[in-house]
Amino acid sequence: MNSGSLSRTIENRLAKDRVTFVTTAEESGGAYEYVKVELAPGGGVGLHYHLAFTEHFEALHGELHLEVDGSILTLHPGESASAAPGVPHRFFNPGSESIMFHVKIAPARSxxxxxxxxxxxxxxxxxxxxxxxxxxxxxxxxxxxxxxxxxxxxxxxxxxxxxxxxxxxxxxxxxxxxxxxxxxx
Structure with missing residues (x-):
């Protein structure tokens, strides 16, 4: 994939988010992908899990809400949490303002x-x-x-x-x- 010619930022009006590719799989040699997510009020994804990679979340602005393995977490700027392979998780924004956070996916896969x-x-x-x-x-x-x-x-x-x-x-x-x-x- 030629990430260089593609937009670094994509949007999903249904999930109410904007994702910016900070480091792509191509740029890291497949070791990881690093994205910045801007999540509008009411946005988020449903409960899911992966078997081949870990997702590491770090709050940047506002309160990031995660559900990880049945526990609800609220991360403040500078705080982080991970969802290891096989662990059900989701992120969401129940607040009234947009939030921002980083996600590192390792290894990058597809x-x-x-x-x-x-x-x-x-x-x-x-x-x-x-x-x-x-x-x-x-x-x-x-x-x-x-x-x-x-x-x-x-x-x-x-x-x-x-x-x-x-x-x-x-x-x-x-x-x-x-x-x-x-x-x-």
Missing amino acids: FERMLRIAYGLVKDGKVHEKSGIPRNIFELAVMFKLGETYMKGIPLWLQKGMFGTLYRIATHLGVEERLLQTYCR
């Missing part, structure tokens, strides 16, 4: 590509408005594969089996390549 595709699909109106989930099941499968993101409450074997099969079909149909061409180059 997280930037997943974010660029997800945010691009939102921008292009190709998702369900309430959930932000792509209308096209094959696009969703590509996002699951690249983001290595799983939902709490649904057996992992079922998620891997279902989305793994759909991802193979999506690859065969050229969906992944189309998404990468559209949003990552």
Whole structure:
């Protein structure tokens, strides 16, 4: 991916956030990605987990609210917390002002590509408005594969089996390549 020619900042009106890529996977040699997130009041993401990387959160401005492994945390500027592989987590802003925080994803994997595709699909109106989930099941499968993101409450074997099969079909149909061409180059 040629991060140099892409915008460093992307926005998602449904999650109510703006993400700036401070250090990309390409720039770190794949060791990590480092992003700055600006999260509007009421914004955030649902409970999820990853198996292949850790997310480290650091509050910069305002109060960052996290749920990590069932515990609700409130981080103030300078404070940090991590979600290790397999640990369910989410971030959210219940306050009345925007907040800012850094997230380090290590190792980097394909997280930037997943974010660029997800945010691009939102921008292009190709998702369900309430959930932000792509209308096209094959696009969703590509996002699951690249983001290595799983939902709490649904057996992992079922998620891997279902989305793994759909991802193979999506690859065969050229969906992944189309998404990468559209949003990552």
